[in-house]
Amino acid sequence: MGIAAAERVESGIWRIRLGEPEELTPVRFRTAEPMSEALSALPGCELPFTEESINFRTSRRGCVLELPLVPGEQIYGFGLNLRAFNCTDTRKTIRVSDDQTGDAGDSHAPAPFYVSNKGYAVFVDTARYANFYCGNLSKAVSAGSTNNGSAAAAASTEELYKPRELASKMMVVDVPVAQGVDLYVFGGPAMQQAIQRYILFSGGGVLPPLWGLGVFYRAYTKSTADDVTSIAEDLRQNGIPCDVMGLEPGWQSAAYSCSFSWGKERWPDTQGFIDHMRGMGYQLNLWEHAFTHPSSPLFEPLKDHSGDHLVWGGLVPDFADAGARDTFCQYHQEQFVNNGISGFKLDECDNQPLSARPWSFPELSQFGSGLDGEQMHSLFGLLYQQVMNASLRKSNVRTYSKVRASHVLASPLPFALYSDAYNHRDFVRGILTSGFSGVLWSPEVRESESVEELYRRLQSSVLSAQTVINAWYLKSPPWRQIETEKNCNGEYMPGWEEVEQRCRRILQLRMRLIPYLYSSFAEYRYKGIPPFRALVVDYPDDPQTYNLDNEYLIGNSLLAAPVFAGETARTVYLPACGWYDFWTHSKYEGGREYEISVDQEHVPLFVRAGTILPLAEPLEYVGPDSVFDVACLVFGMSPSPTTLYDDDGVSLDYENGLQNAITLSWTPESGGSIASQGGFSGKSRYRVVDWKTIG
Numbered sequence: 001m002g003i004a005a006a007e008r009v010e011s012g013i014w015r016i017r018l019g020e021p022e023e024l025t026p027v028r029f030r031t032a033e034p035m036s037e038a039l040s041a042l043p044g045c046e047l048p049f050t051e052e053s054i055n056f057r058t059s060r061r062g063c064v065l066e067l068p069l070v071p072g073e074q075i076y077g078f079g080l081n082l083r084a085f086n087c088t089d090t091r092k093t094i095r096v097s098d099d100q101t102g103d104a105g106d107s108h109a110p111a112p113f114y115v116s117n118k119g120y121a122v123f124v125d126t127a128r129y130a131n132f133y134c135g136n137l138s139k140a141v142s143a144g145s146t147n148n149g150s151a152a153a154a155a156s157t158e159e160l161y162k163p164r165e166l167a168s169k170m171m172v173v174d175v176p177v178a179q180g181v182d183l184y185v186f187g188g189p190a191m192q193q194a195i196q197r198y199i200l201f202s203g204g205g206v207l208p209p210l211w212g213l214g215v216f217y218r219a220y221t222k223s224t225a226d227d228v229t230s231i232a233e234d235l236r237q238n239g240i241p242c243d244v245m246g247l248e249p250g251w252q253s254a255a256y257s258c259s260f261s262w263g264k265e266r267w268p269d270t271q272g273f274i275d276h277m278r279g280m281g282y283q284l285n286l287w288e289h290a291f292t293h294p295s296s297p298l299f300e301p302l303k304d305h306s307g308d309h310l311v312w313g314g315l316v317p318d319f320a321d322a323g324a325r326d327t328f329c330q331y332h333q334e335q336f337v338n339n340g341i342s343g344f345k346l347d348e349c350d351n352q353p354l355s356a357r358p359w360s361f362p363e364l365s366q367f368g369s370g371l372d373g374e375q376m377h378s379l380f381g382l383l384y385q386q387v388m389n390a391s392l393r394k395s396n397v398r399t400y401s402k403v404r405a406s407h408v409l410a411s412p413l414p415f416a417l418y419s420d421a422y423n424h425r426d427f428v429r430g431i432l433t434s435g436f437s438g439v440l441w442s443p444e445v446r447e448s449e450s451v452e453e454l455y456r457r458l459q460s461s462v463l464s465a466q467t468v469i470n471a472w473y474l475k476s477p478p479w480r481q482i483e484t485e486k487n488c489n490g491e492y493m494p495g496w497e498e499v500e501q502r503c504r505r506i507l508q509l510r511m512r513l514i515p516y517l518y519s520s521f522a523e524y525r526y527k528g529i530p531p532f533r534a535l536v537v538d539y540p541d542d543p544q545t546y547n548l549d550n551e552y553l554i555g556n557s558l559l560a561a562p563v564f565a566g567e568t569a570r571t572v573y574l575p576a577c578g579w580y581d582f583w584t585h586s587k588y589e590g591g592r593e594y595e596i597s598v599d600q601e602h603v604p605l606f607v608r609a610g611t612i613l614p615l616a617e618p619l620e621y622v623g624p625d626s627v628f629d630v631a632c633l634v635f636g637m638s639p640s641p642t643t644l645y646d647d648d649g650v651s652l653d654y655e656n657g658l659q660n661a662i663t664l665s666w667t668p669e670s671g672g673s674i675a676s677q678g679g680f681s682g683k684s685r686y687r688v689v690d691w692k693t694i695g
């Protein structure tokens with residue numbers, strides 16, 4: 001009933017309209033148009049299932065759709081998931097939440113989107129809290145038969161409840177309120193290409209500025225301008241890499257809700273502070289959330305463009321309303337971006353659906369744009385990112401910022417997600433799960449219970465989408481005082497110098513990888529290949545990868561296997577093809593597991609055989625004129641050429657073709673060669689200083 005014929009909307013992407021969709025859905029608020037050319041360049045594929053194989057019905061509750069699954073099919077996705085990886089045979093509720101303790105879907109960035117290892121993906125275009133039952137529902141059948149379709153009645157309770165395979169598994173999607181939805185189906189032919197199609201459909205991935213791939217430090221929330229300046233100077237004096245200094249709530253005159261104005265007591269000379277910090281090569285990032293305090297200059301102009309409930313006594317701007325968007329955007333551009341701020345941390349834009357005393361606006365809220373509270377919760381983080389990104393884009397500033405809520409079609413937005421949750425294993429899982437659905441995750445470092453834990457957390461952080469030390473409640477850097485309770489007594493722990501040196505070396509790994517990471521992000525931007533992804537994405541037919549939630553691929557050539565406090569060795573599965581240990585250069589055959597021992601300072605990291613890895617001399621920060629001295633490490637005797645992506649690294653000019661692709665090639669006969677092509681005539685950000693062959 002009510003199922004329209006599949007309509008091809010882009011190469012390898014079909015829309016199937018079921019019933020009568022709501023007007024206000026994620027597609028209606030999309031950030032960018034699909035990248036049609038890049039989509040056409042992918043290999044051809046078929047619609048993975050037809051409209052005839054879908055069941056659809058509506059009721060007063062909303063609508064239900066049933067989509068086919070095949071035996072053995074593995075399902076992933078649904079946005080950022082810290083607690084769950086493989087979603088097969090589970091339920092996921094697509095509800096934005098600050099609580100990450102469960103595995104049923106609640107997340108900072110849930111998405112009504114999944115991808116199958118059978119080489120296709122599905123996006124259900126709804127801002128409702130939809131439930132996805134990924135093959136785990138058993139339907140009752142007519143009297144006298146059991147749910148596996150056999151005719152015999154159960155003879156005992158045990159028999160009745162024993163696990164059964166359904167004759168045919170289904171993905172069942174239960175969408176409240178809506179009397180219909182648009183279903184977008186992405187072909188492959190393989191799993192990675194299905195994800196690429198989804199990201200290209202979203203408008204492509206994000207390309208951070210070069211400095212965004214360095215190190216972020218967020219200073220103690222009650223710092224004064226002098227406190228932050230002295231931390232910044234100290235980091236420079238001690239050679240600790242740092243690109244971005246983040247200011248936490250204490251920079252504002254009111255923070256819960258927000259005044260969006262500097263607190264003059266702690267910040268008597270804001271422009272002097274900004275200029276001094278920028279002079280030392282720091283980018284500045286300001287914490288805020290959207291709820292607007294009565295003392296804010298934005299309060300009056302937003303009054304008629306906000307929801308009908310307050311949060312912390314502040315207005316909830318209706319970011320789906322052009323009036324609110326423009327006002328908020330212009331204010332931030334004029335007050336902050338044009339004065340030297342290059343990023344924001346968008347806090348508190350998730351909800352608290354699992355709390356009896358939620359601080360956020362209720363689902364029954366109404367907004368002038370027509371969204372209700374449920375829809376607004378799904379879209380709030382997305383819309384907020386759009387508005388803030390616009391405030392920077394208008395001044396040709398490329399940012400890489402932070403946000404605590406997102407949803408579907410988010411990949412073009414230059415924000416990485418973070419959380420107040422802090423379990424290290426969950427943080428690593430987040431690196432993998434975010435990669436299925438076009439969001440980026442930052443497993444930030446705060447306090448640790450031991451020095452060893454600090455190293456392990458830092459290692460995961462430098463091998464993630466955004467490296468952040470979030471010292472918002474720590475007066476000193478975590479390598480000087482690791483334990484929370486001792487953080488405010490002003491004394492450093494004994495032996496901190498040695499710990500600091502080790503942390504510096506761990507952070508330098510990040511700085512060495514920037515050219516490689518930048519090029520991997522360019523693949524995300526233009527081809528939709530997630531820079532951080534689970535092994536199953538590239539090896540969907542290898543069952544060893546199906547539940548592997550603690551190691552992952554970075555770009556085309558690296559495999560990271562984080563270690564947790566208390567471990568001195570771990571099992572690493574290396575998929576088919578040869579691999580080299582990044583540190584020792586030992587060679588490994590793929591397609592099997594290894595027990596890898598590691599000391600505290602190193603994290604298992606592997607390089608795919610046949611790689612030319614551009615590895616930089618570590619900079620302390622990436623300034624507008626910084627050039628990376630790059631050594632090209634050739635792993636194996638017949639490497640594929642590698643592309644180094646080059647542009648000015650800071651502005652949006654690359655969007656107008658001011659970019660180059662530098663091809664690095666190597667053969668045993670002629671050694672290494674470099675060829676550059678493209679429209680960027682500025683100074684290259686790289687200088688190749690050496691070629692080294694390994695193996």
Ligand code: GAL
Nearest residue numbers: 248249287347348419420472
């Ligand atoms: C939390 C946020 C933290 C920190 C803190 C400051 O909501 O997750 O990272 O910014 O606010 O109050």
